Amino acid sequence: MTKDISRRSFIKGGLAAAGAIAASSVPLPATVRGATQEELATLIDIRKCIGCEACVEACQEVNGRKFPEPKKPFPKMYPNRVKVSDWSDKRDVMDRLTPYNWLFIQESTVKVNGEEETFTFPRRCMHCQNPPCADLCPWGAARKLKNGITRIDADVCLGGSKCKAVCPWHIPERQTGVGLYLDILPSFAGNGVMYKCDRCYDRVEHGKLPACIEVCPEKVQKIGPRDEILKEAYSISKEINGYIYGEKENGGTNTIYVSPVPFEKLNKTIKKGPGRPHLKPVEDSMAHADNLAKAMVIAPIAGIAAAVGKAYSSRSQGKAGL
Amino acid sequence: MKSKNDYEQSGGKKGLRWIYILTFIVMAFTGFGQMPIFKRYYVSDIPGMGWSADFYLTHYIHYLGAIFLLGLFAYVIVDYVLSGRKELSLISSAYVRIALLGGIVTTGIFRVLKNMPDVVFSPDFTRFIDISHLGFMMLYIFLALVFLIMKSGWVVIK
Secondary structure, eight states: OOOOOOHHHHHHHHHHHHHHHHHHHSOOOGGGSSOOOSOEEEEEETTTOOOOOHHHHHHHHHHGGGSOOOOSSOOOOSSTTOOOOOOTTOTTOOSSOBTTBSOEEEEEEEEETTEEEEEEEEEOOOOBSSOHHHHHOTTSOEEEOTTSOEEEOTTTOOOOOHHHHHSTTOOOEEESSOSGGGGSOTTTSOOSEEEOOOTTHHHHHTTOOOHHHHHOTTOOEEEEEHHHHHHHHHHHHHHHTOEEESSSGGGOBSEEEEESSOHHHHHHHSOOBTTBOOOOOOOOTTHHHHHHHHHHHHHHHHHHHHHHHHHHHHHHHHHHHO | OOOHHHHHHSHHHHHHHHHHHHHHHHHHHHHHTTSTTTTTTTGGGSTTOGGGGOHHHHHHHHHHHHHHHHHHHHHHHHHIIIIIHHHEEEOHHHHHHHHHHHHHHHHHHHHHHHTSTTOOOOHHHHHHHHHHHHHHHHHHHHHHHHHHHTTOOSEEEO
16 A cells, blocks of 8 residues: 555545644643653554544654665675665555554454454554563663653664564564664674654653644544553443453553454454564563573572582581591 | 692582583573574574574573573682682682673673563663673673683682
């Protein structure tokens, strides 16, 4: 799907403008007013989404200055198996995640009470509570902020794509020919920079709403303290006899979806693949590591006990020998 | 009269030394494996080495090695304080290695803490511990090789 002028885009442009005007007159949630250290989550009520892509366009517009401007030609990569990832000539792609498109609309047509119904919903980084991309990034380029945002620092990232490999949804996307690796060993280490939704961390820092939330004419998304967002998600879910996604996935995320149909059902009919994340249940990727971390507290105690035991035993033997 | 090498090569100490060296090699390998280089540079293509490109697996092995080393370090330190220092003295190269090991362990502990849920460090501190953990390790490997060539052990008999 590329940008084209159509009746749909004309309508969505109008709706987006109306949404922006409406949002600008609505006071921001207290927690977003000014920098907050509280963990914030977003609520996405998929019943409300009309798939107008206003959020997608707002995201591109607001974050455009963060998008990569790669230097070409790209350095020759060694070994040859290392492929370049170049999206710079496909900046208008909007139907999947790319370094130039951090949010897209996913579509699912399912049967509800015997009738076909189409649902659309925004997809982007889930902003996990314990994000493996940030935990396992070897350079500290990906990191979680106290307010629940997980972001990748484009000035530090070397584009090794490890964050994408360990992300259960494989969200980050790479652009070659940009970033720190060009100044180190461009042919032998690194391959660009990884890009993904940063939930407009710079806007949130200044008390503004993320662009996708602010512009939405249907108020599909909401942002607030995670416990309040969860409370609301449960309340909607109870009211519509619905389902929640993101609360427990990967140990808990800061993106909570509410749907009137099971996510397994939605997952079956969405387009999945590179740049198009699934909606499957996800176990906590870091759970095993967290358990092993607890054993690290016990290990030195065991070592000390063994050494003390050895000293006591040799002293006892010494006394017995006297 | 026993020399330092006689002491370090004796029975249990020799076994402990080899366990330590092997664990350290595993730690270095799985630590470097946290960088996305094993797949790029065909290491994971070597038959039987496919696991080395699995970041979660190398991470678990690294954690297991850290558990073992923390236990071993605690044992060796307390054993030295309670028994060893009466007859042994640490030599200067040992102090250098202990300082570097201290750096590796300290930054490693912060690295583990960072990975815990609900623990968030500042971006600058996160980058510092990530890079310094690697830096301490690389310096340790370099100096360990230098000391190996110099045949410099850890202790002398008083």
